[in-house]
Amino acid sequence: MSRNHVSKPKVEKIIPLKPRERMQIPRHAPIEQDPGCRINNFSEVSDGFNVELASEEALRCLECNDPVCTKGCPVNVDIRSFIGLIYQKDYQGAINKIRESNYLPAICGRVCPQESLCESVCLVGKKNEPLAIGKLERFVADYEINTGGFTPPKVDESKGQSVAVVGSGPGGLTVSAELAQRGYAVTIFEALHEAGGVLKFGIPEFRLPKHIVDAEIDRVKALGVKIETNVIIGRTLTIDELFEEMGFEAVYLGTGAGSPRFLNIPGENLGDVYSASELLTRVNLMKAYKFPEYDTPLKLGKRIAVIGGGDVAMDAVRTSKRFNPEKAILLYRRSRDEMPARAEEVHHAEEEGVEFHFLTNPVEIHGNEDGSIRAIECQKMELGEPDEQGRRRPVPIEGSNFMMDVDTVVMAIGQKPNPIIQQTTPGLETSGWGTVIVDGNGSTSREGVFAGGDISRGGATVIQAVADGKQASRSIDTYLTEKRMEEAPVQN
Amino acid sequence: MYVIHRRTPLSSAITALEVEAPLIARKRKPGNFVIVRPTATGERIPLTIVESDSERGTITLIVQAIGKTTQLIHTMKEGDEFEDVVGPLGEPTPIENYGKVVCVGGGVGTAVVYPMAKALKAAGNKVISIIGAQNSDTVILEKEMSAVSDELFVTTDDGSRGIKGFVTQALGEIMERGDDIHSVYATGPLPMMRAVANQTRGSGIRTVVSLNPIMMDGTGMCGACRVTVGGKLKFACVDGPEFDAHEINFEELIARNKNYMNQEREAMETLKQEHQCQAG
Numbered sequence: 001m002s003r004n005h006v007s008k009p010k011v012e013k014i015i016p017l018k019p020r021e022r023m024q025i026p027r028h029a030p031i032e033q034d035p036g037c038r039i040n041n042f043s044e045v046s047d048g049f050n051v052e053l054a055s056e057e058a059l060r061c062l063e064c065n066d067p068v069c070t071k072g073c074p075v076n077v078d079i080r081s082f083i084g085l086i087y088q089k090d091y092q093g094a095i096n097k098i099r100e101s102n103y104l105p106a107i108c109g110r111v112c113p114q115e116s117l118c119e120s121v122c123l124v125g126k127k128n129e130p131l132a133i134g135k136l137e138r139f140v141a142d143y144e145i146n147t148g149g150f151t152p153p154k155v156d157e158s159k160g161q162s163v164a165v166v167g168s169g170p171g172g173l174t175v176s177a178e179l180a181q182r183g184y185a186v187t188i189f190e191a192l193h194e195a196g197g198v199l200k201f202g203i204p205e206f207r208l209p210k211h212i213v214d215a216e217i218d219r220v221k222a223l224g225v226k227i228e229t230n231v232i233i234g235r236t237l238t239i240d241e242l243f244e245e246m247g248f249e250a251v252y253l254g255t256g257a258g259s260p261r262f263l264n265i266p267g268e269n270l271g272d273v274y275s276a277s278e279l280l281t282r283v284n285l286m287k288a289y290k291f292p293e294y295d296t297p298l299k300l301g302k303r304i305a306v307i308g309g310g311d312v313a314m315d316a317v318r319t320s321k322r323f324n325p326e327k328a329i330l331l332y333r334r335s336r337d338e339m340p341a342r343a344e345e346v347h348h349a350e351e352e353g354v355e356f357h358f359l360t361n362p363v364e365i366h367g368n369e370d371g372s373i374r375a376i377e378c379q380k381m382e383l384g385e386p387d388e389q390g391r392r393r394p395v396p397i398e399g400s401n402f403m404m405d406v407d408t409v410v411m412a413i414g415q416k417p418n419p420i421i422q423q424t425t426p427g428l429e430t431s432g433w434g435t436v437i438v439d440g441n442g443s444t445s446r447e448g449v450f451a452g453g454d455i456s457r458g459g460a461t462v463i464q465a466v467a468d469g470k471q472a473s474r475s476i477d478t479y480l481t482e483k484r485m486e487e488a489p490v491q492n
Numbered sequence: 493m494y495v496i497h498r499r500t501p502l503s504s505a506i507t508a509l510e511v512e513a514p515l516i517a518r519k520r521k522p523g524n525f526v527i528v529r530p531t532a533t534g535e536r537i538p539l540t541i542v543e544s545d546s547e548r549g550t551i552t553l554i555v556q557a558i559g560k561t562t563q564l565i566h567t568m569k570e571g572d573e574f575e576d577v578v579g580p581l582g583e584p585t586p587i588e589n590y591g592k593v594v595c596v597g598g599g600v601g602t603a604v605v606y607p608m609a610k611a612l613k614a615a616g617n618k619v620i621s622i623i624g625a626q627n628s629d630t631v632i633l634e635k636e637m638s639a640v641s642d643e644l645f646v647t648t649d650d651g652s653r654g655i656k657g658f659v660t661q662a663l664g665e666i667m668e669r670g671d672d673i674h675s676v677y678a679t680g681p682l683p684m685m686r687a688v689a690n691q692t693r694g695s696g697i698r699t700v701v702s703l704n705p706i707m708m709d710g711t712g713m714c715g716a717c718r719v720t721v722g723g724k725l726k727f728a729c730v731d732g733p734e735f736d737a738h739e740i741n742f743e744e745l746i747a748r749n750k751n752y753m754n755q756e757r758e759a760m761e762t763l764k765q766e767h768q769c770q771a772g
């Protein structure tokens with residue numbers, strides 16, 4: 001990566017507008033389904049930009065000589081260049097430019113928290129709203145999908161070495177794409193019956209359509225990557241067997257953090273209490289929203305309370321809203337400012353009529369004789385001193401307990417890695433949180449085993465999994481290159 | 493891929509299926525299960541691996557047609573394929589030579605206890621087994637159980653075969669003999685497992701049951717299968733499915749398992765209508 005130039009040559013600007021003129025153009029809003037209508041379907045909320053909107057939005061870019069947006073991006077996409085290509089109407093060129101740094105643009109354009117990454121530093125944002133970088137990324141990615149213009153990038157000559165990638169989430173897909181391009185034979189092993197990880201079973205169709213995820217997975221396969229579904233590493237095969245019996249020379253662990261946490265409050269095991277993971281998997285992966293055409297059911301009541309304040313909680317509550325309840329309620333124990341969810345999703349949830357209750361902490365779920373839920377008992381909170389991450393800690397207000405009338409409760413208070421691989425892989429060091437410990441290069445304590453994404457970070461983001469995957473694929477390349485050198489017959 | 497090589501009806505609603513799954517067959521230990529999805533629009537459900545043959549690369553599953561998915565599997569023929577089969581899942585049964593053990597199977601639960609009984613016998617235990625069923629039609633694996641047991645009791649609710657009554661009656665008789673029973677293994681409907689647990693609780697006989705909660709992924713990622721054991725939250729698919737019966741909160745689990753009864757009924761109705769359409 002050449003991102004720290006010593007001297008910066010001036011790059012010629014191609015957009016024929018003065019900086020002041022560019023700064024005055026207001027940010028363009030994407031085309032979206034009307035909230036009243038979209039809560040009755042699972043189709044994508046946002047249609048993004050069309051050609052006109054994208055062209056006009058591109059005009060707002062200042063074409064900075066030192067594009068800070070690229071530094072704000074965890075994988076350093078050359079944003080200025082791809083926006084320039086959009087201005088020149090070379091959409092395929094623009095998407096090719098992005099794919100040099102990020103192999104999953106149609107996904108990232110939709111789900112990255114741009115407001116706290118590239119867009120948070122964009123210079124236009126100093127005076128006006130920042131460029132809609134995510135929407136532009138999505139526009140060119142969709143353009144390619146719609147026009148079928150994809151041609152696989154060049155793949156290096158075979159290195160004669162193979163790599164096993166465990167997990168087919170954004171991290172695993174990225175490592176696979178990177179290594180396949182470098183000439184390694186890559187096989188992905190996925191526990192579920194479909195590839196894609198959280199992109200398939202977690203993030204809802206209305207935010208990330210599954211045919212988009214499949215289109216990106218097809219691009220990974222186009223590089224020669226093999227995907228074996230229904231294989232649980234640690235159960236069907238172990239890491240040791242991957243090395244010893246199957247001849248893989250390196251292993252990447254991208255198994256995520258899928259195991260739901262619970263609050264440990266009375267009533268939490270009543271029948272109508274779900275983890276957000278269960279709710280979302282039933283709906284997204286198993287297509288419960290098409291029951292009985294699909295066989296997997298989902299039983300939701302009329303007053304649904306979702307507990308949490310992150311992306312997962314937002315997806316769970318907006319999904320619930322689409323099952324036509326009287327009320328879909330979000331309970332969060334801190335205030336709006338501390339919510340970790342993407343701003344766009346909070347905004348969409350509000351538009352869709354989700355009821356937010358801040359500084360509200362559930363303490364007990366009360367049941368009826370027949371095992372159904374009668375109410376959730378909550379406690380009011382106030383904000384106290386900041387914690388280690390600088391977020392103000394919620395403190396209970398004595399005697400403030402009250403009942404809320406609900407019949408379904410969904411826990412979206414975080415996930416941790418499931419323990420199967422850790423328990424079945426001798427010598428793999430883990431933290432007290434169950435995450436796999438890696439160094440800055442993505443190496444674990446086991447030789448030849450690398451890891452990244454949610455399995456090492458706990459719950460993080462898609463783009464961090466992608467960035468970890470890129471880092472680890474460089475490390476794996478170095479490791480395997482050294483191994484190749486050592487094993488090569490000495491010639492003299 | 494997951495082709496059915498052999499289909500053997502065991503009763504009017506229970507069938508054994510030998511399914512091709514070489515990687516699973518190689519790894520499987522007694523106590524393990526798989527998650528299967530019969531069709532591309534199907535549901536994921538757990539099934540115990542009753543037997544495996546690593547040479548043929550097959551596993552044997554036994555299903556009783558109860559809900560829509562099991563009904564669908566019940567009608568699959570030799571040569572048909574499962575869309576997905578994944579495993580082996582769950583912690584295997586710890587097997588040692590304990591001395592004398594009792595293995596109790598209720599209904600299709602006999603298919604779950606059979607591999608345990610077989611392994612316990614092979615490890616040198618004296619195995620006394622009890623098979624319980626509603627009537628003579630639903631008694632399954634009698635020959636197989638008898639082959640791995642030193643003594644076998646059969647009970648039916650209506651007395652059409654063996655002792656008239658529940659498995660607990662036979663278990664009571666065995667316990668009264670004052671035999672030195674080291675452990676009881678019981679699998680079957682939840683009320684049966686609860687009854688067995690209550691029966692052995694006073695005597696302090698180690699009692700192990702294999703639970704059958706609602707499951708989806710089978711890898712610890714959804715929490716649908718959660719149960720309270722000894723006051724602690726456990727996921728049956730990764731921490732179990734076998735647990736100390738005396739520590740399980742059965743009431744909670746029975747209530748949770750009832751959760752999808754209405755949907756199940758709706759799905760069965762649709763299935764019946766489809767069949768009628770096909771027939772007509």
Ligand SMILES: Cc1cc2nc3c(=O)[nH]c(=O)nc-3n(C[C@H](O)[C@H](O)[C@H](O)COP(=O)(O)OP(=O)(O)OC[C@H]3O[C@@H](n4cnc5c(N)ncnc54)[C@H](O)[C@@H]3O)c2cc1C
Binds near residue numbers: 169171198231233342
């Ligand atoms: C509901 C939800 C919404 C989210 N929304 C956003 C968002 O809007 N923006 C954002 O940036 N991030 C979001 N995130 C977070 C983001 O999805 C994750 O950080 C990211 O997917 C992590 O990628 P990963 O590759 O590490 O793992 P995952 O995507 O979790 O993929 C791991 C894969 O490994 C498989 N696996 C696990 N164990 C095994 C095993 N033993 N053998 C074989 N395979 C195995 C799993 O089945 C899974 O397919 C969201 C997360 C959730 C749950």
Ligand code: SF4
Binds near residue numbers: 064079133
């Ligand atoms: S920081 Fe904003 S204005 Fe500058 S190059 Fe990046 S997108 Fe364009």
Ligand code: FES
Binds near residue numbers: 727728
């Ligand atoms: S079946 Fe999902 S956690 Fe056990």
